[in-house]
Amino acid sequence: MKYVFALLGLLLVFVLGYAVSNNRKDIRYKSITAMLVVQILLALLILNTSAGIMIIRVIADTFAKLMEYGITGVDFVFGGLENEGMSTFFLDVLLPIVFISVLIGILNYVKILPLIIKGIGIVLSKLNGMGKLENYVAVSAAILGQSEVFLTTKKQLDVITKRRLYTLCTSAMSAVSAAIVGAYMTMLSPQYVVVAIILNIFSALIIANLINPYKLPPEEDVTVVEELGARESFFQMISESVMDGFKVAIIVGAMLIGFIALMEMINGLFGIIFGITFQEILGYIFAPIAYVMGIPWVEAVQAGGIMATKLVTNEFVAMLSFKDIAVGLSERTVGMVSVFLVSFANFSSIGIITGAVKALNEKRGEDVAQFGLKLLYGSTLASILSAVIVGVIL
Template sequence: MNIVFFVTGLLFVSGVGYAASNNRKDIRLTPILKMIAAQLVLAFLLLNTSIGIDLIRFISKGFDVLMKLGISGVDFVFGGLENNGVSNFFLDVLLPIIFISVLIGILNHFRILPLIIRYAGLILSKLNGMGKLENYIAVSSAFLGQSEVFLTTKKQLGQISRKRLYTLCTSAMSAVSIAIVGAYMTMLEPRYVVVAIVVNILSALIVANIMNPYDLDDEEDLPLVEEEAGKPSFFQMISESILDGLKVAIIVAAMLIGFIALMNLVNELFLWATHLSFQSILGYIFAPVAFLMGVPQSDIVQAGSIMATKIVTNEFVAMLNFKEIAGGLSPKTIGIVSVFLVSFANFGSIGIITGSVKALHERQGDVVAKFGLKLLLGSTLASVLSATIIGVFL
């Protein structure tokens, strides 16, 4: 049955993507099939082999240690504010992001992370035949996040076409920032977080190849990253990374406060008018999609509700809701929904990406704003594809 649902999920993604494609006749099947095959191999290795399981366990323990180290700094400043034995989401999940942000800053400062990203992107380009810039953004988005990634290519933004810009933004919106991966692991099984990050890179490029195919001439393939003038000193970088991490923590906290309260208000209004909650209605709307992805029929409404919540609000709100109901769901549902949740594909991200690009290049920011909804569609299809791939091995 897993193979059947792999086919139905794949047909759903390709069918919707084909219907929304801006150039159907130039869709290239070979690189798409190569990337799907690579996803299946990677998912199998990570979930079903001793090496993959050990690797995920190592990464999970690593982030667990980092989160505990981050909490040690939080406890020094805010010690005594928590009740004994009671976890505080802001203190224990969000504020440790500051410490992880510092580590990312250090890896960037010494050119370790850019080196990894560059060569991973070059290897990926051999697989799919796409431009170096497209593959660089696809890989770097998984490390840096949807807004920060454009800072590394700000000199190229003004020189790329509308089609290339859509592909870059789809990759950014289909990824997550490594700075908040530790926070995700407190709400989802770590193995699904790790696998989703890896598989999402290819899913975004597959969907972009369907919805936005184009030929890239050699002269258009711009240099990847140029050394920035006036590189900050080590301790200046540390200070800036700390502030960046604090901004992320506060922004996520503010979004959670606003979105959860708004969702509760909408639910109350729907309960008053229809005796059904807004999330229940969304669950019935998205249930067919969940079924095609391989979610067991008994769980499709609840899974659809969580998926819709993520798109309408953000992944943190959806993960918190998912954590409350996961105990009553099948292991397969938990795996599929978990992978679907690990991305920035939601309405709010349209504004974040548009603002990020516009801040660096105003004209290109206006271009992104015009295809915002199509960008959300593409990144959501990428999440559906990733979750479908994982379902094959559950």
């Protein structure tokens, strides 16, 4: 039965994508099929083989150790603020992002990350027939994050078409930043975090190929990128990476304070007026989508509520809510919802990506603002697609 729902889930994604496609005759169906097959094989490898499980264990242990190293710095500065035996989310989950941000800065500075990103991007371009720049951004966004990735492509912003810009932004919004992967792993199972990051690279390109297909002239298929940190000293790079990581931690913390408090107030008001919380209403609205994706109807309302919470707030708020109810859900539902949550696809990201591009190029920032809602639509479909693929395997 799960395979029937998997087909229904895939059909849902493709119907919703095809319905808003701006150039249906240029959709590359062979490329989409090839990427779907690769997604299924990768998900199968990661989730259902001893080698994949071992890789996940190594990755999870590595990030756990990095979080521990990060906490040593936090304890030195903030030691004594915690109650004995208690854990503080800001201190133990968010602030270690600073240390991981430094490591990413170092790997980028010594040109290990750019080499890996470019290599994977070239291989992907052979698979899907899309431009080198599109594939470069799809891979690099999964490591650098939705804002930072545009710093490496600012030379291209002036010359790429609006359609190519949409594809780049879809990949950026469908990705996450490696700096906060460790934080995700404190709330979700590491195997689902890792598989989501990988699947989202393909899902974003598939959805972009469906909604926004175009033929790219060979002379335009070039990749000109800036190496982050290439023009500054090593210790200047470390200092900037520290501040970048700290800004991320502060911003996420502030958003959590605001969104969680706002959600609680709205839930309280809806409970008094209607006798049902706002999240429960969102759950009923999204339940049919969750059901078609392959989530059992008895769990669809809860799953739909979490999915909707992520869309209207952010993934951290949704993950914290999901952590409280995941114990009572089936493993398949937990896996699918977890994968759906691992991306930046939410309303606030429209402003973040628009601001990031606008800071580098005023005109292109206005272009991003114009297709902002369609960008959220596409990246949400990408999250649904990744979740459906995992549902096939579990």
